[in-house]
Amino acid sequence: MYFSSVKLRDYRNIPEGRVEFSSRLNIFLGDNGQGKTNLLEALYVLSQGDSFRFGDNATLIRYEQPLAFLEGKLHRGELDYTLRAEILKSRKSFSLNEKKVSIPDIRRLFPTVLFSPESLAAIKEGADLRRALVDDFLVTHHPTNAELISEYRKALKTRNRVLKDWLEERSPKNRILEVLESLNPSFFRLATQMTTARLKALIDILPDFELCLRRISKSSVDISVDYLISSQSALHFTSEEVDNALRQRAFELREAELSSGVSLVGPHKHDIVFLYNQKDSRFFSSQGQQRAIILAFKMAQIVYHGRVHGLYPALMLDDVLSELDSVKRNELISFLHEIKTQVFLTTTDLHLPEHFALDRPSVIEMTNGQISVARQ
Numbered sequence: 001m002y003f004s005s006v007k008l009r010d011y012r013n014i015p016e017g018r019v020e021f022s023s024r025l026n027i028f029l030g031d032n033g034q035g036k037t038n039l040l041e042a043l044y045v046l047s048q049g050d051s052f053r054f055g056d057n058a059t060l061i062r063y064e065q066p067l068a069f070l071e072g073k074l075h076r077g078e079l080d081y082t083l084r085a086e087i088l089k090s091r092k093s094f095s096l097n098e099k100k101v102s103i104p105d106i107r108r109l110f111p112t113v114l115f116s117p118e119s120l121a122a123i124k125e126g127a128d129l130r131r132a133l134v135d136d137f138l139v140t141h142h143p144t145n146a147e148l149i150s151e152y153r154k155a156l157k158t159r160n161r162v163l164k165d166w167l168e169e170r171s172p173k174n175r176i177l178e179v180l181e182s183l184n185p186s187f188f189r190l191a192t193q194m195t196t197a198r199l200k201a202l203i204d205i206l207p208d209f210e211l212c213l214r215r216i217s218k219s220s221v222d223i224s225v226d227y228l229i230s231s232q233s234a235l236h237f238t239s240e241e242v243d244n245a246l247r248q249r250a251f252e253l254r255e256a257e258l259s260s261g262v263s264l265v266g267p268h269k270h271d272i273v274f275l276y277n278q279k280d281s282r283f284f285s286s287q288g289q290q291r292a293i294i295l296a297f298k299m300a301q302i303v304y305h306g307r308v309h310g311l312y313p314a315l316m317l318d319d320v321l322s323e324l325d326s327v328k329r330n331e332l333i334s335f336l337h338e339i340k341t342q343v344f345l346t347t348t349d350l351h352l353p354e355h356f357a358l359d360r361p362s363v364i365e366m367t368n369g370q371i372s373v374a375r376q
């Protein structure tokens with residue numbers, strides 16, 4: 001899948017702009033703070049429904065403006081699509097070929113893999129980044145997973161609201177407990193489904209993950225993963241065992257949930273451990289090895305998607321080349337040469353490695369929110 005163009009209005013620091021893309025390499029060039037990541041983020045919002053940076057809708061709209069508008073021309077196999085996003089402070093709405101479309105549907109149709117300095121730090125930073133890493137793959141792993149993630153998030157939000165009502169004594173306590181009991185069956189069903197989907201995705205990606213890691217680190221390193229449900233190793237659990245583990249945990253934490261006013265059980269609390277030569281990479285791997293693990297995971301996601309679904313996700317690289325040593329950088333570049341996917345890359349200087357001459361590169365310059373095409 002690839003973008004052939006995008007139009008923007010009042011998106012972050014970009015008042016108005018239109019740009020056509022190469023179906024291979026697109027370089028967003030400019031000094032710090034000019035809008036390179038903003039442009040990349042706009043493409044991500046269009047294809048994934050949300051930003052990869054913190055903040056709500058209001059942060060995406062240009063200061064003092066009521067709304068932001070994006071329009072992308074995208075192509076998937078033989079099919080052409082016009083995808084529009086209207087972003088207001090209170091909500092975002094999307095249309096595909098003039099028809100309203102849901103975020104899970106867009107994510108399913110337009111797979112995207114993002115590398116950012118934050119994602120490269122997923123091993124040493126919190127478990128939320130590791131869960132996000134796996135959930136990004138989940139969306140491209142199976143067509144129904146985007147919907148599942150979105151349903152689980154909604155169910156979690158509802159359950160948290162009820163727990164908060166309990167804490168703040170908004171209505172009679174027995175009434176609140178009844179509501180909570182009535183929500184539990186669907187909450188636990190979704191929690192089990194999402195956990196099981198993660199386990200399957202992790203097991204399926206492992207062979208490609210190991211090959212990519214060996215390639216990127218140029219060594220015969222051995223990698224495995226584990227999935228932790230409250231410190232219990234659960235990678236090979238059946239869905240019944242997952243369900244039992246979640247319910248057991250819910251039973252143990254019932255009082256704690258009521259006194260904290262938030263759900264303490266479910267996939268939003270689980271963790272993923274990467275074992276590098278059998279050792280937990282959080283504690284034993286160097287920073288460079290940790291980055292290699294994440295990079296290899298993302299590369300594996302692309303390889304897996306290409307093999308199973310017959311098309312490659314678009315790849316977005318925000319400021320990451322400078323974070324990698326020359327061995328990893330060169331391996332990543334030769335990988336990009338092979339997989340013929342569309343690449344967007346932000347950089348402050350054009351001194352890219354020489355052999356980064358993918359076919360038809362396009363250089364797009366950003367200066368204070370103004371877009372100009374330097375070379376096509």
Ligand SMILES: Nc1ncnc2c1ncn2[C@@H]1O[C@H](COP(=O)(O)OP(=O)(O)OP(=O)(O)O)[C@@H](O)[C@H]1O
Pocket residue numbers: 011012013014030031032033034035036037038039058059060061062063319346348366
């Ligand atoms: N909602 C907004 N309205 C207007 N300007 C904004 C908004 N949000 C961010 N900006 C501006 O956008 C600029 C940052 O753009 P961006 O993050 O794309 O920079 P960049 O070119 O990627 O820089 P770097 O090389 O430092 O990563 C800042 O000047 C910031 O003030």
Ligand SMILES: [Mg+2]
Pocket residue numbers: 036037038318319346
């Ligand atoms: Mg940036």
